[in-house]
Amino acid sequence: MAQSEAVNSQTAIERAARSRDVRYRWLLTTPALLVLFLFAVGPLAVMLTYSFLKPGNVGGVAWIFSTDGWFKVFFKVNIFEGTVELADAHLAILWRSVSLAFYTTILALIFGFPVAYFIATRPENRRDLWLFLITIPFWTNLLIRTFAIMELIRNEGFINTWAIRLGLIDRPIQMLFSDFAIALGMLYVFLPLMVLPIYASLEKLDFRYVEAAYDLYANKWQVLWRVILPLTKSGIVAGSILVFIPALGSYVVPRVLGGGRSMMLGNLIEFQFGQGRNWPLGAALSITLMAIVMVALLVYVRNQGRAAQHV
Amino acid sequence: MFDRRRNQFSVKAMPGFAGITFVTFTLLYAPILILVIYSFNAGPGIARWEGLSLKWYWQAWNNQQVISSSIRSLEIGAFAAIVSTILATAAALATTRTSPFRGMRFIYSFINLPLMVPEIVTGVALLICFAQVKIWSGYNGLGYLFAAHTAFCIPFAYLPIRARLETMDLSLERAAADLYATPWMTFRHVTLPILWPAIMAGGMLAFVTSLDTVVITEFIKSGGQDTLPTYMLGQFRRIVSPELNAISAMFLLLSVIVVTCFFFLNRKKE
Numbered sequence: 293m294a295q296s297e298a299v300n301s302q303t304a305i306e307r308a309a310r311s312r313d314v315r316y317r318w319l320l321t322t323p324a325l326l327v328l329f330l331f332a333v334g335p336l337a338v339m340l341t342y343s344f345l346k347p348g349n350v351g352g353v354a355w356i357f358s359t360d361g362w363f364k365v366f367f368k369v370n371i372f373e374g375t376v377e378l379a380d381a382h383l384a385i386l387w388r389s390v391s392l393a394f395y396t397t398i399l400a401l402i403f404g405f406p407v408a409y410f411i412a413t414r415p416e417n418r419r420d421l422w423l424f425l426i427t428i429p430f431w432t433n434l435l436i437r438t439f440a441i442m443e444l445i446r447n448e449g450f451i452n453t454w455a456i457r458l459g460l461i462d463r464p465i466q467m468l469f470s471d472f473a474i475a476l477g478m479l480y481v482f483l484p485l486m487v488l489p490i491y492a493s494l495e496k497l498d499f500r501y502v503e504a505a506y507d508l509y510a511n512k513w514q515v516l517w518r519v520i521l522p523l524t525k526s527g528i529v530a531g532s533i534l535v536f537i538p539a540l541g542s543y544v545v546p547r548v549l550g551g552g553r554s555m556m557l558g559n560l561i562e563f564q565f566g567q568g569r570n571w572p573l574g575a576a577l578s579i580t581l582m583a584i585v586m587v588a589l590l591v592y593v594r595n596q597g598r599a600a601q602h603v
Numbered sequence: 604m605f606d607r608r609r610n611q612f613s614v615k616a617m618p619g620f621a622g623i624t625f626v627t628f629t630l631l632y633a634p635i636l637i638l639v640i641y642s643f644n645a646g647p648g649i650a651r652w653e654g655l656s657l658k659w660y661w662q663a664w665n666n667q668q669v670i671s672s673s674i675r676s677l678e679i680g681a682f683a684a685i686v687s688t689i690l691a692t693a694a695a696l697a698t699t700r701t702s703p704f705r706g707m708r709f710i711y712s713f714i715n716l717p718l719m720v721p722e723i724v725t726g727v728a729l730l731i732c733f734a735q736v737k738i739w740s741g742y743n744g745l746g747y748l749f750a751a752h753t754a755f756c757i758p759f760a761y762l763p764i765r766a767r768l769e770t771m772d773l774s775l776e777r778a779a780a781d782l783y784a785t786p787w788m789t790f791r792h793v794t795l796p797i798l799w800p801a802i803m804a805g806g807m808l809a810f811v812t813s814l815d816t817v818v819i820t821e822f823i824k825s826g827g828q829d830t831l832p833t834y835m836l837g838q839f840r841r842i843v844s845p846e847l848n849a850i851s852a853m854f855l856l857l858s859v860i861v862v863t864c865f866f867f868l869n870r871k872k873e
Contacts, residue, residue, distance in 0.1 A: 313701040316786070320697035321710055324690040324757055331754035332717045335728035342731055352734065406623035413615040424866050429631050431808075431865075432858040433815050435832050436851045439839060440634035443641075443848075450637055453650045483631070503614050512618060541721025543818050548839050558723040558818075565727060565822070575731070578724045589719055 336582070343575035351569045361572030365580055382560065382577075389557040390584070392471060393539035396478040397486075400535045401528065403479070404486030408527075409520075411487070412494035423491065430484035438548045441477045442468060469551035477545040482538055486531040493527025493599070494520075526599030533592040537585050557581050635855065642848035659849035668834060669850060676814055676830040679745070683752035684760070684810035690753075691760035691809075692802055696790075699768040718758050725755070726822035733823050743825045751823055752813045759812045760805035763869055767801030804868040807861050814858065 343361050345353040368379040411422040429437060444450045445467040452464035467473055501523065505515045521528070543558030550556070555563075557577065564574030642660070646653030663669050694714060698707055717725065733747050775797070779789040817832035824833060831854065838847055 314704075317697045317701050317704065320693040324694040324761075325710065325713060327687075327690060327750070327754050328713060328717065328757055331729065331750045332720075332725060333713065335732045336720065336724070338732050339724075339728040403623060403627050406617070406620040407627050409617060410620050410624040420870070425628065426631075427866075428859060428862055429635065431811055431815075431862040432635070432855050433832065433851075435815075435817050435835055436638070436854055437635065439835070439843075439847065439851060440638045442839065443638060443843070444634050448650050480630070480634070483627070499614055506614060516617060537719070538721070541723055543721075543723040544836070548836075558721070561723055561727055562822075565730060571731065574727060578727050581721060582724055585719065585721060 339575045339578060343572050343579055345572050347570045347572055351565070351571060353571050358572065361570070361576040364570075364573045365576050385555050385560050386557060386580075388471070388554070389540055392475055392478070392556065393536050393542075395475050396482065396539045397532050397536045399475070399479045400483050400486040401532060404483055404531060405490055405528070408487045408490035408494055412491055412497070419495075423488070426484050426487050434481055435544055435548075437481055438477055438545050441473070441480055442548055445473060445476070468549060469553050471550070471554050473549040474546050474554055474556070477549040478539045478542055481542075481545060482535045485534040485538070489530035489534060490524060490527040493524040493530075497523055526595055529595045530592060530599075533588050533595075537588055540584060540588075541581055638848055639852045639855065642845070642852040644845065644848075647845045659845045660853075663846045663849045663853075666846065668829070669831070669846075672829045672831045672834040675745070675828065676832070679748050679752050679830060680810045680813040682749050683756045683813040684806045686749075686753045687756035687809045688760045688764075688802060688806040691757050691805060692764055692798075694757075695761055695765040695768055696794075699765060714761050715758050717755055722816070722818040726819040729819060730822040737825075745828060747823050747825075748820060748828065748830075751819055752816060755816060755819060756809035756812050760809040762805070763808060764798070764801050764805045767798060771797060800868045804865050807865040807868070811858055811861050811865075814854075 342353055344357055344359060346356045346358045346360065348354050364379060365382060366379055367376050369375070370377055407426070411419055411426070414422060442449070446452070447464040447466065447468065449468075451467075452461075455461045456464065497520065501519055502515055505519045510518070541558055542556060543562065546554060546556040546559055547562075550559070558581075561574050561577045561581070564570045564577065568574070641652075643655050643657065644652055645656035645658060691714075694710070698710055729747075729751050736747075737743060771794075775793050776789055779793045780786075784792070815832070817830075817836055820830050821833050821836065824830070829837070831850070835847060835850065838844065
């Protein structure tokens with residue numbers, strides 16, 4: 293009897309708590325969601341609309357439906373012959389963006405995996421410090437880190453001056469304003485994004501598997517290739533995508549280190565909103581960029597889901 | 604002796620990995636260090652060392668544009684950090700201190716979406732919207748930058764606060780509730796003091812993020828509203844004034860201080 297009363301009052305309290313929950317839940321989340329909707333998510337929807345309008349005379353748009361913006365992302369009309377051709381300038385920039393982001397990711401993996409492994413095999417009380425050392429550059433201003441690279445590799449920069457002074461070269465090597473400079477800059481800027489997820493999966497790695505492999509006469513290379521890498525695949529995929537996404541959409545690095553010569557998608561988008569004065573085309577290019585990012589994100593989410601199932 | 608033999612063949616050792624790590628850390632820090640060292644150079648730029656001097660710092664200090672854009676950056680950063688942290692704390696409480704509900708995953712991904720959208724896309728989308736609002740309202744002030752930075756900072760403040768709430772021991776809050784504390788009293792006297800370091804950490808992350816944001820600001824600022832990053836971006840030409848080294852060094856110092864505070868606040872209590 294006493295027991296059932298206790299149960300009843302418990303459920304009454306719980307029920308009260310639940311209805312209070314529902315009220316507080318919306319009261320507390322609405323402000324954040326509203327701000328995000330107004331100033332981050334909503335504008336993306338407006339941009340999608342703009343990509344289907346006609347460009348205005350001096351920037352902006354005219355409110356007339358048109359698929360011209362989207363057409364121009366991929367095609368152009370040859371005015372002399374009236375034929376439709378692929379927009380090779382846009383496609384070249386799109387291709388350069390994807391391939392530069394890809395190379396950056398591979399390089400980040402080559403440097404990032406050993407670093408993550410090194411940190412994960414330190415004594416437990418030291419790991420935090422190493423992780424901190426990796427993240428410090430990441431939280432310092434991206435612009436300044438890009439500028440630091442610029443100062444290193446410019447013709448009058450640190451590397452060229454010293455190489456000339458030491459007699460290694462006669463005249464400065466042109467490194468700035470090239471695809472090489474962009475890839476180097478992006479590697480420098482985004483490397484921590486590769487290290488952290490790989491570290492997270494290495495930290496969970498059960499080294500008894502490694503011991504077992506050695507007991508079965510595997511050499512270091514086989515252990516790395518056939519035991520450690522497969523077991524940390526989810527971290528590698530996650531890190532690669534976390535590097536690839538910002539590299540693909542990067543704007544500051546190609547602007548500073550590529551000069552006007554090497555454009556990436558971000559710079560092409562900016563151009564359409566500035567001198568190009570074709571907002572619908574710029575909007576369509578932005579949505580294209582978003583679409584590629586979303587595909588990469590889907591891979592990421594599925595990969596994380598699979599990793600969670602295995603653990 | 605047994606230990607020694609184990610050390611000779613460590614299961615965990617991989618040849619070359621320590622070397623690559625050493626090279627990576629060197630490459631990670633060398634450019635920044637060179638920049639800082641040469642900001643004290645009496646001569647121009649980083650071509651040749653001509654002795655120690657604070658002349659570029661002095662020049663930057665006397666540059667009206669540098670000072671006004673720095674103040675603007677700090678204003679926007681402080682506003683965005685405080686507002687986004689308050690909003691994020693509320694949202695984090697609502698998404699951890701309730702029974703799981705249907706919209707929770709949606710709210711979670713909605714809050715984190717800005718992290719995944721390339722900054723250039725957000726910048727352009729805001730440019731489109733604000734251009735229209737500017738025409739309608741005729742308002743050209745800093746409000747647009749305040750709003751955009753606040754929204755952009757919310758996920759950065761939200762993540763550490765939520766992480767702390769998730770790992771927090773619930774027994775104290777339950778004890779308070781058992782002793783007839785109202786939800787507000789429980790929050791004010793139990794949850795908030797425990798959560799405070801994480802809130803500060805989230806605020807600092809938001810502040811650094813706002814200071815770091817250059818693309819969004821570049822797109823939506825009106826004339827004469829340069830922040831320090833957009834001012835610097837405008838100065839990166841073929842010939843760069845050594846003054847920028849000094850500005851960068853000061854900026855780096857500020858970021859490192861804030862991030863170090865974040866690290867210690869966010870550290871798990873042993």
